[in-house]
Amino acid sequence: MPSFDAVLEPDLVEVRNAVDQSAKEVGTRFDFKGTSARVELGDRGMEVTLYGDSDFQIGQVKDIVLAKLAKRGVDVRFVDAGAKVEKIGGDKVKQLLRIKSGIDSEHAKKIQSLVKHSKLKVQASIQGDSVRVAGAKRDDLQAAIALLRQEVADLPLAFTNFRE
Known part of the structure; x- marks a missing residue:
């Protein structure tokens, strides 16, 4: 029958490439110089952690990551951005994005x-x-x-x- x-099933290789490109762009952008803005990929490749100094900066970093994912052919509907922005000490914040699989x-x-x-x-x-x-x-x-x-x-x- x-x-x-x-x-x-997301293409995890393209997810990794998009996160690497995002981290590189965040590291070289002038408006992020001297801040704690960065992007990290989890150990299994199913979680992306965004770091920043404020909610606004987290939003900018998230926009960069989503744009890189879309450019690499990964559908942004794979990203679950349901986690809230949480404070991690001082004026630093982070947000966890999960990749649906x-x-x-x-x-x-x-x-x-x-x-x-x-x-x-x-x-x-x-x-x-x-x-x-x-x-x-x-x-x-x-x-x-x-x-x-x-x-x-x-x-x-x-x-x-x-x-x-």
Whole structure:
């Protein structure tokens, strides 16, 4: 039975390159000279930490990082900027940006119910951090891909493992 997997996988090499470019730009920009503005990548490559002297400066550094990610072809919807800016002593602040990888259970259930209620002759099943969609015809699977691209706009889904 033909099937495909809907996954959420960022290109971690490009994320690392974008963070390195951002760190280089922050280090050389004139308006950041003499400040604590910097960008660091976490050990697994799934967290980016922004440092600065104020909320405004954190916003500028975040804009640089997002621009570099977009320029390197990494969708900015992978970035979860939900963490608040926190004080780390004196007048210094930091913010943690998480890189989303894998579909969480809430979104997986949403995708599964979307496919179920779409009246297409396909079935969706949650497989860990991905959703497998299977159907009898290739055309139905392509219609399911189009439906998911249209309806799930908040996640940059990729469709892999297409099997006949």
